[in-house]
Structures are given as structure tokens and as C-alpha cells.
Amino acid sequence: xxxxxxxxxxxSTSRVLxxxxxxxxxxxxxxxxxxxxxxxxxxxxQAGVTLAMVGILLGMNRIxxxxxxxxxxxxxxxxxRRWLMIGSLSIGTLSTILYATSTGFWSLLIGxxxxxxxxxxxxxxxxxxxxxxxxxxxRGRLSxxxxxxxxxxxxxxxFLGGFFTDAFGFRNGLWLSALLNGIAVLMxxxxxxxxxxxxxxxxxxxxxxxxxxxxxxxxxFASIPVLAIRFVYAGVxxxxxxxxxxxxxxxxxxxxxxxIPIASLTGSFVALRAATSMAGGPLAGFFSDxxxxxxxxxxxxxxxxxxxxxxxxxxxxSLALLGALIASTTGAGIQxxxxxxxGDKINQSQYGRSFGAIYAVGDIGSALGPPLALxxxxxxxxxxxxxxxxxxxxxxACFALWRAVLGQSN
Numbered sequence: 001x002x003x004x005x006x007x008x009x010x011x012s013t014s015r016v017l018x019x020x021x022x023x024x025x026x027x028x029x030x031x032x033x034x035x036x037x038x039x040x041x042x043x044x045x046q047a048g049v050t051l052a053m054v055g056i057l058l059g060m061n062r063i064x065x066x067x068x069x070x071x072x073x074x075x076x077x078x079x080x081r082r083w084l085m086i087g088s089l090s091i092g093t094l095s096t097i098l099y100a101t102s103t104g105f106w107s108l109l110i111g112x113x114x115x116x117x118x119x120x121x122x123x124x125x126x127x128x129x130x131x132x133x134x135x136x137x138x139r140g141r142l143s144x145x146x147x148x149x150x151x152x153x154x155x156x157x158x159f160l161g162g163f164f165t166d167a168f169g170f171r172n173g174l175w176l177s178a179l180l181n182g183i184a185v186l187m188x189x190x191x192x193x194x195x196x197x198x199x200x201x202x203x204x205x206x207x208x209x210x211x212x213x214x215x216x217x218x219x220x221f222a223s224i225p226v227l228a229i230r231f232v233y234a235g236v237x238x239x240x241x242x243x244x245x246x247x248x249x250x251x252x253x254x255x256x257x258x259x260i261p262i263a264s265l266t267g268s269f270v271a272l273r274a275a276t277s278m279a280g281g282p283l284a285g286f287f288s289d290x291x292x293x294x295x296x297x298x299x300x301x302x303x304x305x306x307x308x309x310x311x312x313x314x315x316x317x318s319l320a321l322l323g324a325l326i327a328s329t330t331g332a333g334i335q336x337x338x339x340x341x342x343g344d345k346i347n348q349s350q351y352g353r354s355f356g357a358i359y360a361v362g363d364i365g366s367a368l369g370p371p372l373a374l375x376x377x378x379x380x381x382x383x384x385x386x387x388x389x390x391x392x393x394x395x396x397a398c399f400a401l402w403r404a405v406l407g408q409s410n
Contacts, residue, residue, distance in 0.1 A: 013133050013142060019191040020085075021149025024126055026184040027089055028153040029177035030096030031115055033161030034058065035238050036270060037170065037263045039374070046170050048104035055374035057108050058239050061116035062230075062367030066360050068120035073356020075121075076128050077349060082194040085129070088121025089188060093181035100174035124355045131343045131351055132195035139343045140285030140294070144336040147281030151332050155274025162267020218345045219354045221403060222338050223361035225298055228396040230362040232309065232389045233331045235369010242266040244382045248317055269324075276325045277332040284333030285340065294337050294344070295404035301337075302397035305330030306390045313387035330393075 037043045038054050049057065075084055091114055098111030130146045131139070157177075164173025245266055260268070284301060288294040304326060311323025338358065346354050376385055 013138075016129065016133050016193060016195060017142070017145055017149070019187060020126055020129060021146065021152075023085075023089055023184045023188050023192070024122060024146075025149055025153025025156060026180050027092045027118070027122055028157040029160060029180055030092070030099050030111075030174060031061070031119070032154060032157035032270075033165065033174060033177060034099065036158045036161045036242070036267045037165045039239060039242050040263060043165065043170055043263070047102060047108065049108065051374065053105050055239065055371040057105070057112050058370040059235070059367045060109060060112040061119065062235075062363040064113050064116035065120045065363040066367070068117045069124060069356045069360040069363060070353075071356075072120040072124045073352040073354070076125055076352030076356075078352075080194055081125055081129050081132070081196050082188075082192055084121055085125045085192060086185065086188050088118050088125060089181070089185050091115075092118035092122065093178060093185060096174060096178040096181050100171050100178060120356075120359070124352060124359060127339050127355055128351045129195045131339060132348065134343060136344060137289060140287075140289040140336065140340040141282060142285070143339045143343075144281035144283070144285030144332070147285075147332045147336045148278045150335070151274045151277035151281070153274075154277070155271035158270035158274065159267045162263045162265075162270075166261055166264045214350060215346050215354065218342070219357050222341050222354075223358040224399055225302065225334050225396055226338055226358055226362035227365045228302070228392055229305075229331050229334045229365075231365030231369045232305075232393060233327070234362075234366040236373040236385060236389050237327075239370035240373050240377070240382050240385065241270060243377065244312070244386075245269060247382060248320065273324055273328040276328040280329035280332035281336040283329075285336045288337055288340060293404065293407075294341050295400055295407055298334060298337055299397055299400040299404050301330045301333040302393050302400055306393035306397060309386050309390035309393060313383040313385075313390065315383070 035058060038047060038049075038058070039051070041051060044051055044054050072084075072088075095111045095115040095118060098107060098114065102108045102111060126146065127143075130142055134142045161173065161177070164176055167173070168176065242262060246262055249262075249265065280301075284297055288297045291297065308323040308325070308327030308330065311319045312327065314320055314323070339355070342351065342354050342358070373382075373385055
């Protein structure tokens with residue numbers, strides 16, 4: 001049953017964003033559970049894999065997305081957004097079921113490949129759907145609201161993943177996550193509307209995948225901050241948080257005679273970090289809409305993120321935790337502003353392919369992050385790795401400053 005396009009039936013933005021956001025948030029449960037608990041050696045043993053295999057598994061879904069992103073972008077520029085989104089979420093549900101039933105490396109690997117395909121469809125589709133219902137005056141803010149749902153999902157799924165694992169065990173916790181994924185699929189079938197206009201749907205009759213009119217320059221420049229953010233936050237930090245917290249607190253944190261196991265502590269901290277991130281997207285979008293200078297806002301965000309990562313690499317616990325919260329706000333800000341830049345510069349019929357290229361570049365970073373970080377752990381401390389990451393973010397801040405100055409002079 002197809003719903004009418006949102007732009008034609010004049011549906012409110014909340015009519016689209018609420019079901020879209022809830023589905024995106026719930027889709028993250030299986031993936032976040034693996035990132036939260038699988039790097040712990042005891043959990044990895046239960047799953048039948050070594051720590052070296054964990055690094056490969058956590059990065060594999062990003063590697064396969066290098067191809068899936070391009071395919072998803074082409075499909076979203078050619079076909080109905082709604083059913084592609086529903087199909088992607090269904091594949092994501094299947095991947096969580098595979099995690100729950102896995103008995104070793106190869107079954108987990110298949111699940112990670114399926115999740116890579118699913119997330120390509122979900123993220124490119126979700127971002128494209130948001131741009132369908134925005135204009136130049138509200139594009140930053142609505143992109144920020146979509147990021148709010150995403151980081152709510154990261155925080156909630158990380159917390160629930162750690163809690164489910166401690167309370168019910170690794171596999172039973174994943175079965176609960178799969179059930180919630182299935183509920184999200186049903187919700188989208190019932191409530192998610194089509195947002196692509198009839199005029200844009202008809203444009204597929206003259207569709208070309210990539211021609212000389214494709215905005216490569218805008219797409220490549222927009223991909224550079226995404227590459228850095230995904231490498232540092234979705235790659236390095238996501239795969240080493242449990243190790244970083246263990247270096248600060250040991251195997252458990254005792255508060256008022258209550259011992260909090262490291263898996264639950266990691267899930268809770270990721271949830272807190274995600275809650276902080278929820279403010280970053282809307283704030284960045286708001287200021288970029290008001291100022292009309294998105295690259296200047298990106299410059300400030302990247303510099304702030306570099307400072308946060310530098311503090312995380314320090315030995316003072318309070319400053320390290322503060323740095324983590326500071327850095328958290330920056331990821332959401334970048335992810336809100338890059339779609340806004342694309343929406344400002346690119347035609348609706350090219351959204352999917354542009355995002356496919358941008359997120360393919362970003363996934364190079366997020367795919368390299370986990371194996372590189374876990375390999376470096378054998379040679380240097382996690383603190384050194386975080387300070388190297390701070391240097392990378394500072395370099396990209398300088399690039400954004402160049403784009404901002406160049407844009408202002410033009």
C-alpha cells in the first residue's frame with residue numbers, strides 16, 4: 001500500500017521525521033550491541049571469535065558499503081524511497097538474527113555483510129527523504145533533527161545492548177534486539193509515507209547514472225569532513241571505548257557500593273555520549289541556517305572535536321570524560337551540515353548518487369578505523385591513538401577554513 005508523496009499531500013515534517021527517526025533508531029540495536037560488547041575478550045569467546053577477528057568483523061560492514069552505497073544511491077534516484085527503506089530495514093533485521101544464531105567467524109561475517117547492505121539503504125535513503133521535505137531556510141535544522149534521532153538510536157541501542165548482554169546473555173540479548181527490529185519494519189509499512197515527488201519519479205525515464213552534469217566537485221569537498229568524522233568516531237572511538245574505559249576504571253566501576261560491570265558501563269557511557277551528540281546536530285543546523293555560512297560552522301565544529309579528542313588522550317579522568325562529551329557534539333554537527341550543503345547545491349534527482357559517493361568515502365574511514373586502532377593497541381596506548389585522532393581532526397578543520405574563506409571571497 002503506497003502512501004502519497006509527502007511533498008504533494010503537504011504532510012507536516014513531523015509526519016515524515018517521527019516514523020523515519022524511530023525506525024532508524026531501532027535499526028541500530030544489533031550493530032551497536034556488537035560494538036559495545038564484542039571487543040571484550042570474554043564476549044568474543046562466547047561468539048567463537050578472537051579479538052583480531054573482532055576488528056575485521058566490526059570493519060567489514062563498512063568495507064562492503066563502499067560498493068553498496070553507490071548502488072543504494074542509484075536506486076534511490078531511480079525508484080520509490082519508501083519501499084527501498086522498508087526493504088533495507090528488513091535486511092537489517094535479518095542481520096541481527098544472524099548475530100544471535102552465529103557460532104563463529106563466518107556466520108558473523110555474513111551478518112555483517114548484510115548489515116552493510118542494510119545500512120547503505122537506511123542512511124542514504126533516510127538522508128534523501130529528509131532533503132525531500134526541506135528548503136534552504138530549514139534544511140540545516142531538519143537535518144539536525146534527523147541526526148538527533150540517529151544519535152538517540154546510538155545511545156539507546158548501546159545502553160540496551162550492554163544491559164541485555166549483562167541481564168540475559170549475549171545471544172538472548174540479540175534476539176530481543178531482532179524482535180524490536182521487526183516491530184520497526186511493521187511500523188514503516190503502516191506509517192512511513194513516500195516523499196519523492198511525481199515529477200521526480202517521472203525523471204527516471206531519462207535517467208543516467210553519472211554524466212558530465214554530476215556535481216563531482218561539491219560531492220568530493222563535502223566528503224572530506226565525513227571521512228575524518230567517520231574514521232575517528234565510528235571507527236577508532238566506537239571500537240575502543242570499552243578498552244578506554246577499562247584503562248580508566250578497570251573491570252568495573254563501584255558507585256555507592258554498587259558495582260557496574262564494564263559492559264554495562266560502556267553501554268551507559270556510549271548512551272550518555274550519544275545524548276550529548278543529540279544537541280550537536282540541531283544546534284549546528286540552526287546556526288548554519290541563521291548565518292548562511294555552513295563551512296564556517298564546520299570549521300568550528302572540527303576544531304572543537306580535535307580539542308575533545310586531545311583531552312580524551314590525557315591521564316586526568318575528569319578531563320578525559322569531559323573531552324569525550326565535547327567530541328561527541330561534533331559528529332552530529334558534521335552529519336547535519338553535509339546534507340544541508342548537498343541540498344543547497346544539488347538537484348533533487350541527484351541526491352541519492354551524491355550521498356552514495358560521500359558515504360562511500362566516509363565508510364573508507366569507518367572501515368579502516370577498527371582494525372587499525374585494534375592493531376595499534378599492541379604497540380601504543382589507547383591514549384596515544386586518541387591524540388593522533390585529534391591531529392587528524394585539526395587538519396580537516398584547516399581544510400574547512402579554506403573552503404569557508406574561499407566561499408566568502410567568491
